[in-house]
Every structure is written in structure tokens, then in C-alpha cells.
Amino acid sequence: MPELPEVEVVRRGLEAHVIGRRIVQVEVRHPRPVRRHLAGADDFAALLTDRLLVGARRRGKYLWMPLDSGDAVLAHLGRSGQLLVQPARAPDERHLRVRFSLGHAAGPGPTGLELRFVDQRMFGGLSVSPGGAELPPEIAHIARDPMDPLFDDDLFVRRTRRRASGIKRILLDQTVVSGVGNIYADEALWRAQLHGDRLGTRLRPTELRRVLAAAREVMAAALREGGTSFDALYVNVNGESGYFDRSLHVYGREGRPCDRCGTAIRRVAFMNRSSYFCPRCQPPPRVRRASATGSGTVPV
């Protein structure tokens, strides 16, 4: 699944290549990717045809392209989605779902450039957000991500310290902070030397600022690695950045020595997935009996 840095790579590619272009024609080749556009594929195409693309923006893993109409094209890549800018002469991709033929801002007529939504598994999709140019209401509840220049660190600290849940769970809560997926959460917590089960209410502001700084480092590193194709016409997200192979300290490294202290990395089940951590650098919270009868335990 594309994580935030990969989505940001796509946003930058769109910004470089489609802003100022006019949508000349829209071809919906499969209904599923536009299923969230309830008025249907024909309405989707009609609303976008002859509109000017004026931006490429992102909130968490959602992308949107504001239009000169004040509406926006809202996109989510899901698990396997790609937004590709291709010459029209390029052969269709096997899983090409939606094709936008692009022209110049000044007048009609295709210029041989296409924006293509390609998605094998089709968990992702596109919709038109009415009046969504500034911020689509559909995603207004999603918090900014740590790489967003307007992310509010103090607000994050305040909100996290009100929550009696584990810091990893909080990092994955899109209403508190967006764009931190399972892998980045584990990597950030390793860098910050905090166990994911430490409760928000029990963390000091300095520790939470350390987590934020660590998340930014991890994301920036991934962005550098994934960013080599920014200037290529072909804008690609395949969900597996090379960063994952080379720079991970804990994720997927069960049993291997911690890069900091040499202790074997541990893996535990977490929300149908896994959490990886160093038991020495990231000691789990101490657990005490909640009552004399031992009916439960409470992390402290």
C-alpha cells in the first residue's frame, strides 16, 4: 500500500505535469473506481470535461486536484492505485481504469498527454468533490500530516495527552495525525525510543515532540529515496519504495539485532498486523494488577 511519502511523490509529479492543463475528454473504463461518485460515471465525466486543472494538493493519503469550477477531483490510491502522466501514444496499461485526455489551458484540442488512473485491485478511486477546491468536505475530518507546513505540533501534543490509548494506536488515528502508516509508526517509535503501548496520557510533551521529529525524519528519508523520478514524465507509485529495503531499522526485522543496541528485534500482533520494536531501547510499559482480584491489568 502506498504510504504518505509515495503519495507526496505523486502529488509533486501532478503539480509538475498537469497544472494548467485542460481536461478535454474523460473515459471511465470501469465503474468501480468512480463508485464514490454517486451520480455515476457519465456525470463524473460531464463535470470534468473542459475544466482546467489548477492545482495538486494532499491531505494525508488523499490527493485532490482543484478545478477552475471550484470543484475538485478527489483521488485515493487505495492499495494498488497509480496516477500516471503518459503520452497518448503509450499503450494502455492492463489495469487502466480512467483516462483523462489533456489539452492546453488556452484552447481545446488534445496535446497528446494523458492522465491515467491505473488500479489492479480497485480499492482506490476518484470522485468529484463539489466546491472542494480549497479542501474537499469529504476529507475535512482528516488531520494534517507531520510533513504538512501547517501541522500544529502543540495541538498534537495536547490531543495525544488526553488519550488513554497506546501511542502507536494514536499515531494511526487519522483524526489526530494523518499519513503515519504501520511501517512509519514502528520506525518513528524506534527512533524516539518509545514503546507503542505507552499511553498518550502518560507521555511527556518532550517525548511526543521526539515522536513527531522521528516521524518527520523517517518520512523525509523515504521521500528522498522515492523522489528520484520527480522530473520524469512517468509518475509512478507501486507501494514498495526502495527505502523499505534499505533503511528500515525495526519493521520486518524480527530476531535481527537492533541497529542501536544489538538486542534482538521483537514482533507482536497489532490490529491484525504486526508491531516491531527493540525490547531494550523501547521497554514496554510496566503492567500492574488493576484490582486485588486480578481481574485485569492496566499499563502505566
Ligand SMILES: [Zn+2]
Ligand atoms: Zn535497541
